[in-house]
Amino acid sequence: MIDARGYICPMPVVMVQKEVRANAPGSLEVMVDNQCAVENVTRFGSSQGYQVEVKPEGPDFRLTLKK
Incomplete structure (x- = not known):
């Protein structure tokens, strides 16, 4: 799992x-x-x-990427 909370774009994508x-x-x-x-x-x-x-989780979002 990647925890990109606290980062502004483009860091989560990177x-x-x-x-x-x-x-x-x-x-x-x-x-x-x-x-x-x-x-x-x-x-x-x-x-x-x-x-x-x-999926929203409180103030955050969980993204699930699947092939």
Whole structure:
């Protein structure tokens, strides 16, 4: 799981890019705390062939990326 809470864009996307390039995971969970990060990580995940599910968790968001 990548905890990108507290980071502003583009850092959450950069963190996800590094994980995807290094390990090509079949699924990945990402925690973010702002709508901009939700949109950008979702866009990146989709461009890499992942289906992205977004679940609000209090003030944060859990994104699940699955191939």
